[in-house]
Amino acid sequence: MSENNSRRRFLKQSLLAAGALPLVSAPFAATAQPSQLPKFHIFSKHLQFLNYADAASVAAELGFDGVDWSVRPNGHVLPERVETDLPKAVEALKRAGLSPLLMTTAVGDSTDATDQRLLKTTAALGFRYYRMNWYRYLPNQSMPEALRMYEEKMIGLGKLNKELNLIGCYQNHAGELVGASVWELWQMLKNADLQHTGVQYDIRHATVEGGLSWKNGLRLLRPHIKTIVLKDFRWAKLNGRWAVENTPIGEGMVDFTSYFKLLKQYDLNVPVSVHLEYPLGGAENGATSLSIDKKVVFEAMKRDLRKLKALWEAA
Known part of the structure; x- marks a missing residue:
């Protein structure tokens, strides 16, 4: 009990020092109609410097x-270690007053034994949505051939998802991965189970790839969108070349007002x-130890969440 009390005191002091929100008792007290807000989840990649209990507590506190x-x-x-460690993560959530819902995985094949075991464990613990791995184009295949192959994989995963009452989501991601173009996603998903297979729509990546279109x-993928990712970016000239530079919410090029x-x-x-993909002492990349004070990371999370809520309510 003394160890748990020390952890609570540490988290409370860190978050209050960063100007964090009030404690879990009233996280949405300042919002007029909180039921209309989406359910915002923090990606645990940015909290991997904390154990499960502390990560869940920080998420709730913020x-x-x-x-x-x-x-x-x-x-x-x-x-x-999914069968031993994921239950610990879920228990940490519940102790913080939260429930399991989302997870990000490398699942990509319904016939793969590791993927099957992971999804069965996930379903038993009460999760509902998971993000899949990304597919890649193979050098010995044409792009249409590859898309047909991945279309079959999506059909197979849809069947497994239905058995487990899960929803698998493929994220659109800028670059050369399969699915950077929304038409690739539409092709892969057109014959999959619509109720159990879909898209994790990422407006940042969609804006990088889609520009003004x-x-x-969004209209094309609308029936397939099951979850979304929120982050921001801008184009910047780095070392004489134009490149994508990630930014805090509202400081980049994503038109959140039109999007919302x-x-x-x-x-x-x-x-x-x-x-939060912009520089945060390693937290942006899933570091297990940081080069900055963790309170800076907590403040960034609080700031982005506050901005997103304001943008949503104003849209």
Whole structure:
């Protein structure tokens, strides 16, 4: 009991020192209609410098609705330890007054024994949504051939998801991975189980790839969107070359006002995973030890969450 009390005192002092929100008793006290807000989950990649209990406590203290646990190689929970460690993460959530809902995985094949074991454990613990691994184009295949192959994999995962009452989500990701273009996702998902397989829509990546056409992409994928990711970016010239530079929410190029208006228009109020990919002493990359004071990370999380709520309510 003394160890638990010390942990609580440490977290409370750290969060209050960072100007954090009030304690868990009233995380949404300042909002007019909190039921209309999406459920905001912090991506546990950015809390891997904390153990499960402390990560869950911090999430609750800062006002998040849950934790999107990273359950993948080099993640907060390692796939080979999912049966022993994921229950500990879930118990930590419950002690903090939160419930399991989201997780991020490297699952990609319904016939893979590790993927099957991970999903069965996940379902038994009460999770509902998981993000899949990304697929890659193979050098010895044409792109249409690869998309047909991955379409079959999505069909297979849809069947397994249905058995387990899970929803698997493929994230659109800027670059050369499969699914950077929304039309690739539409192709892969067109014959999959719509109720149990879909997209984790990432507006940051969609804006990088879509430029001015991201609204068309959102409209195309609308029936498939099951969860969303929120983060921001801007184009910057680094070492003489243009590159994507990640920023805090509201400081970049993502048009959150238009985006949130469309989500409301489409009645898309789905679970949210909040990412902080800008420099935060290693927390942005899933570091287990930081080069800055952890209170700086907590303050960044609080600031981004507060900004997202304000943007949502104003849209």
